[in-house]
Amino acid sequence: MKVPIKLTVNGKSHESEVPARQLLVHYLRDDLGLTGTKIGCDTSQCGACVVRINGSTVKSCTCLAVQADGADVVTIEGLAQDGNLHPVQEAFWDNHGLQCGYCTAGMIMTITELLERNPNPSADEVRAGLEGNICRCTGYHNIVKAALAAAEAISTGAGGG
Amino acid sequence: MTTRLFGSGIRRREDPRLITGQASYTDDIKLAGLVHAAILRSPHGHARINSIDTSAAAAAPGVIAVYTGADTEGVLNPMPCAWVIPDSDVKAVAYPPIARDVVRYVGDAVAVVVAEDRYQAEDALELITVDYEPLPTVINPEAAMQEGAPQLHEDAPSNQAFHWVAAGGDTDDAFANADVVVRDTIIQQKLIPNPMEPRSAIATYVPAMGELTIWNTTQNPHIARFVTCLVTGIPEHKIRVIAPEVGGGFGAKIAVYAWDMVTAFCAMKLGRPVKWTETRSENFVSTTHGRDHVEYVEMAANSDGRVTGVRSVVYAGMGAYLSTAAPGIPTILHGLMYSGPYDIANIKADIYGVFTNSTPVEAYRGAGRPEATFLLERLMDLVAAEVGKDPVEVRRMNLIPKFENGHDVAIGLTYDSGDYEGVLNVALEHVNYDQLRHDQAHGREHGRLTGIGVSCYCEICGLGPSQVAGAVGFGGGLWESATVRFYATGKVNVFIGTSPHGQGEETTFAQIMSEELGVPVDDVEVIHGDTDTTPMGWGTYGSRTTVVGGGALALSARKIKDKAITLAAHLLEAAEADIEYEDGNFFVRGAPDNGKTIQEIALMANVAWNMPEGMEPGLEATTFYDPPNFSYPFGAHVAVVNVDPDNGHIVLERYVAVDDCGPQINPMIVEGQVHGGVVQGAGQALWEGAVYDDNGQLLTGSMLDYALPRAHLVPDIETLSTVTPSPHNPLGVKGIGETGTIASTVTIYNAVIDALRPLGVTRLEMPLTPERVWRAIQEAGGHHGHGHSHSHGHDHGHDHGHGH
Numbered sequence: 001m002k003v004p005i006k007l008t009v010n011g012k013s014h015e016s017e018v019p020a021r022q023l024l025v026h027y028l029r030d031d032l033g034l035t036g037t038k039i040g041c042d043t044s045q046c047g048a049c050v051v052r053i054n055g056s057t058v059k060s061c062t063c064l065a066v067q068a069d070g071a072d073v074v075t076i077e078g079l080a081q082d083g084n085l086h087p088v089q090e091a092f093w094d095n096h097g098l099q100c101g102y103c104t105a106g107m108i109m110t111i112t113e114l115l116e117r118n119p120n121p122s123a124d125e126v127r128a129g130l131e132g133n134i135c136r137c138t139g140y141h142n143i144v145k146a147a148l149a150a151a152e153a154i155s156t157g158a159g160g161g
Numbered sequence: 162m163t164t165r166l167f168g169s170g171i172r173r174r175e176d177p178r179l180i181t182g183q184a185s186y187t188d189d190i191k192l193a194g195l196v197h198a199a200i201l202r203s204p205h206g207h208a209r210i211n212s213i214d215t216s217a218a219a220a221a222p223g224v225i226a227v228y229t230g231a232d233t234e235g236v237l238n239p240m241p242c243a244w245v246i247p248d249s250d251v252k253a254v255a256y257p258p259i260a261r262d263v264v265r266y267v268g269d270a271v272a273v274v275v276a277e278d279r280y281q282a283e284d285a286l287e288l289i290t291v292d293y294e295p296l297p298t299v300i301n302p303e304a305a306m307q308e309g310a311p312q313l314h315e316d317a318p319s320n321q322a323f324h325w326v327a328a329g330g331d332t333d334d335a336f337a338n339a340d341v342v343v344r345d346t347i348i349q350q351k352l353i354p355n356p357m358e359p360r361s362a363i364a365t366y367v368p369a370m371g372e373l374t375i376w377n378t379t380q381n382p383h384i385a386r387f388v389t390c391l392v393t394g395i396p397e398h399k400i401r402v403i404a405p406e407v408g409g410g411f412g413a414k415i416a417v418y419a420w421d422m423v424t425a426f427c428a429m430k431l432g433r434p435v436k437w438t439e440t441r442s443e444n445f446v447s448t449t450h451g452r453d454h455v456e457y458v459e460m461a462a463n464s465d466g467r468v469t470g471v472r473s474v475v476y477a478g479m480g481a482y483l484s485t486a487a488p489g490i491p492t493i494l495h496g497l498m499y500s501g502p503y504d505i506a507n508i509k510a511d512i513y514g515v516f517t518n519s520t521p522v523e524a525y526r527g528a529g530r531p532e533a534t535f536l537l538e539r540l541m542d543l544v545a546a547e548v549g550k551d552p553v554e555v556r557r558m559n560l561i562p563k564f565e566n567g568h569d570v571a572i573g574l575t576y577d578s579g580d581y582e583g584v585l586n587v588a589l590e591h592v593n594y595d596q597l598r599h600d601q602a603h604g605r606e607h608g609r610l611t612g613i614g615v616s617c618y619c620e621i622c623g624l625g626p627s628q629v630a631g632a633v634g635f636g637g638g639l640w641e642s643a644t645v646r647f648y649a650t651g652k653v654n655v656f657i658g659t660s661p662h663g664q665g666e667e668t669t670f671a672q673i674m675s676e677e678l679g680v681p682v683d684d685v686e687v688i689h690g691d692t693d694t695t696p697m698g699w700g701t702y703g704s705r706t707t708v709v710g711g712g713a714l715a716l717s718a719r720k721i722k723d724k725a726i727t728l729a730a731h732l733l734e735a736a737e738a739d740i741e742y743e744d745g746n747f748f749v750r751g752a753p754d755n756g757k758t759i760q761e762i763a764l765m766a767n768v769a770w771n772m773p774e775g776m777e778p779g780l781e782a783t784t785f786y787d788p789p790n791f792s793y794p795f796g797a798h799v800a801v802v803n804v805d806p807d808n809g810h811i812v813l814e815r816y817v818a819v820d821d822c823g824p825q826i827n828p829m830i831v832e833g834q835v836h837g838g839v840v841q842g843a844g845q846a847l848w849e850g851a852v853y854d855d856n857g858q859l860l861t862g863s864m865l866d867y868a869l870p871r872a873h874l875v876p877d878i879e880t881l882s883t884v885t886p887s888p889h890n891p892l893g894v895k896g897i898g899e900t901g902t903i904a905s906t907v908t909i910y911n912a913v914i915d916a917l918r919p920l921g922v923t924r925l926e927m928p929l930t931p932e933r934v935w936r937a938i939q940e941a942g943g944h945h946g947h948g949h950s951h952s953h954g955h956d957h958g959h960d961h962g963h964g965h
């Protein structure tokens with residue numbers, strides 16, 4: 001059974017017919033070709049698939065494509081504006097917040113939301129905020145550092161975004 | 162002129178594609194006509210297959226084909242084991258890509274479905290009916306060797322995969338004459354590596370050409386090509402293996418997997434590109450595991466704490482089959498490292514490799530060396546407790562004194578260079594050790610259970626001299642190659658045989674180029690991971706990429722420099738001997754302003770309008786570099802923990818890593834490797850462990866049940882370093898990819914035992930879960946002052962004597 005959906009992804013509107021059981025992450029990756037969003041698990045533990053839906057962070061592996069009908073979705077591909085990296089992306093680059101890069105999209109998307117909610121988090125607050133995201137490479141040290149640097153950059157207005 | 166970038170923590174050039182979602186990992190790749198495979202896996206730890214009915218699956222919507230072991234038999238050869246340790250009677254048992262009559266672990270492949278989409282393929286798996294006759298299982302490697310244990314393979318009696326002994330000196334004598342002998346039984350629990358990218362493969366086959374291409378999440382595409390040739394029978398030159406972006410490996414992407422061969426088989430049968438990507442739950446059972454030792458270890462010492470001997474009997478679980486490099490890990494990479502950074506005259510490692518009904522074991526970050534470091538550092542603490550000295554003091558008196566060019570240890574290795582006391586001093590000073598002990602004692606008076614762990618380590622990596630690789634049974638060389646190619650515009654491609662997957666060598670190798678030839682790093686593009694475009698190499702593991710691959714690159718750059726000097730002399734009409742080089746500029750001595758830049762040289766070499774007599778056009782060099790020795794990074798780590806006596810909860814308060822990996826090309830990347838390695842090692846100490854039930858069911862089969870380290874569970878990692886160059890490679894570098902994991906597990910373990918010792922708890926099994934800690938505290942009953950653990954172990958009743 002296919003269901004029609006209409007949604008905006010990274011500012012672009014899409015009308016699609018999707019199987020009712022299709023996961024949002026598969027719709028984004030397979031139907032729209034937005035493969036920047038990753039799949040790291042099948043138990044909603046790892047956070048590699050995090051996207052923003054109407055501003056909230058959502059694990060796109062736990063959400064059906066049909067549930068995103070009418071929604072405004074932002075993925076990692078939609079974060080940089082006019083060729084300028086988002087401050088969180090920039091901070092990940094500056095602070096070696098990634099190694100293999102597989103968790104990175106989910107980490108960055110999670111942190112963008114975290115910083116909107118709490119623009120000046122402590123290191124502990126960042127760590128608590130990353131409870132749903134697993135990174136196997138970095139030991140989290142530089143991810144936390146990147147998040148704090150991004151908070152600083154955003155609050156001082158540096159780095160655009 | 163270019164700034165010197167060797168030694169500078171510049172940000173990585175691989176990052177822009179990774180932080181914007183533009184990188185392509187295997188599962189991100191789409192090909193026209195792509196179809197999807199899903200693998201049916203055994204739900205039994207051990208069972209006979211009576212029959213398989215695939216008819217309903219074959220008729221299901223979207224299904225293109227269903228294959229079982231009957232289809233692959235005779236077409237795919239068994240999976241080979243590439244590391245057959247000499248003098249160990251290795252039983253290379255048949256490892257069919259799809260099981261035929263017997264399944265030997267939960268996860269063994271039974272059938273494969275290919276369908277138009279993945280949902281359909283997975284639906285069809287449920288329609289396959291397999292009639293299994295369950296057989297008894299055995300999971301514990303020591304139990305597997307006991308009489309009456311279930312047998313996995315007819316040709317491996319007692320489930321013994323191999324038996325290997327390494328010795329130096331006379332341990333019998335050392336233990337007979339020791340003032341003090343301490344013992345322990347150490348369980349190196351089975352670990353599940355969990356790189357965040359699950360494994361995946363895409364295969365295409367062009368029948369008219371007989372050409373097979375596999376995109377594959379691998380750490381070593383050239384080895385994958387070689388093994389694919391052996392398994393499929395397709396000649397090596399007609400196989401192309403591409404490792405695109407690879408999302409971490411940690412050893413789990415070294416093995417050449419049966420599932421990749423099955424994917425290739427499907428593509429060959431169907432003439433369509435086939436993709437297989439495992440789910441995470443599948444990864445838990447089908448991708449290789451690590452560790453899994455039962456170890457009986459002991460250390461002999463004089464009454465002052467001077468260590469005279471160390472020996473072990475180790476039962477190393479191999480899982481149900483021998484994975485590609487598995488036998489080398491508990492032997493060469495473990496048993497040969499029993500001296501660590503210490504001067505120990507008498508050493509013996511007695512290692513049994515054992516088949517069990519569990520997922521095959523492979524390298525997992527550190528691979529053998531974390532286990533070696535663990536037993537040494539654990540025993541050092543026991544010796545210290547026994548002789549009543551501070552653990553640091555006992556270590557210090559046993560360390561090998563500083564050396565710069567070679568030191569032989571009893572087991573037969575020659576370490577490259579070391580300053581073990583130097584790193585220890587840096588670590589102790591950084592934490593203010595005396596103050597730390599003082600605070601600990603003070604806290605104890607107020608019921609606070611603080612523990613301090615201090616470890617020294619020395620590891621073997623930079624694998625390695627090919628002659629040694631051959632002598633120890635590795636089925637390949639361990640050299641590396643690098644091609645440097647200058648274009649007319651002065652831009653450079655570097656082609657390497659190794660295959661980094663998160664370690665940042667696209668950046669560090671560009672830094673090597675900028676150091677050697679003065680080219681801006683942005684003018685260098687490092688190409689890796691494709692057997693069709695890169696020269697042969699053995700892959701990225703064993704902290705070898707920068708040491709061996711970087712060495713090959715430096716030598717290629719130096720060949721280019723030699724050619725450039727000759728060409729510059731010609732262009733400047735000067736004698737070669739008068740040409741000087743500085744920072745990308747070749748000039749006649751004393752006239753740097755009238756020189757030729759490397760870019761000008763590259764242009765002339767490529768257009769070749771005005772070349773010296775007999776000089777070939779082009780500015781390109783390839784080096785096949787075989788290192789004369791391994792490298793031996795070392796360090797000292799300190800952990801501080803607090804244990805809550807009421808609930809057994811452990812908080813890792815502080816972790817300090819002082820490492821010496823020689824000169825650091827990019828210190829930011831070095832630190833990143835240490836951070837990640839330390840936290841992975843912490844995972845083993847505190848949270849991770851594969852748990853099987855008696856029927857061979859993996860109880861920790863998802864990220865819900867298998868506890869990976871999370872951000873809120875670990876502190877910032879304090880990193881420091883010293884620099885002791887290795888005299889044995891062109892850059893003097895030693896490797897840093899695994900040191901964190903090698904040292905941190907035991908450092909944290911020792912810290913926890915240090916915290917609990919006043920309560921009478923002297924040993925625990927990992928992971929140190931709150932429940933285990935709490936129970937141990939209850940059982941010890943707060944019984945104070947029981948110092949050491951020599952009562953443990955060695956009363957195990959099996960009939961494979963260990964000659965103690």
Ligand code: FES
Nearest residue numbers: 040044046047061
């Ligand atoms: S893939 Fe969504 S949480 Fe792991």
Ligand code: FES
Nearest residue numbers: 099103135136137
């Ligand atoms: S960077 Fe590899 S998992 Fe986070």
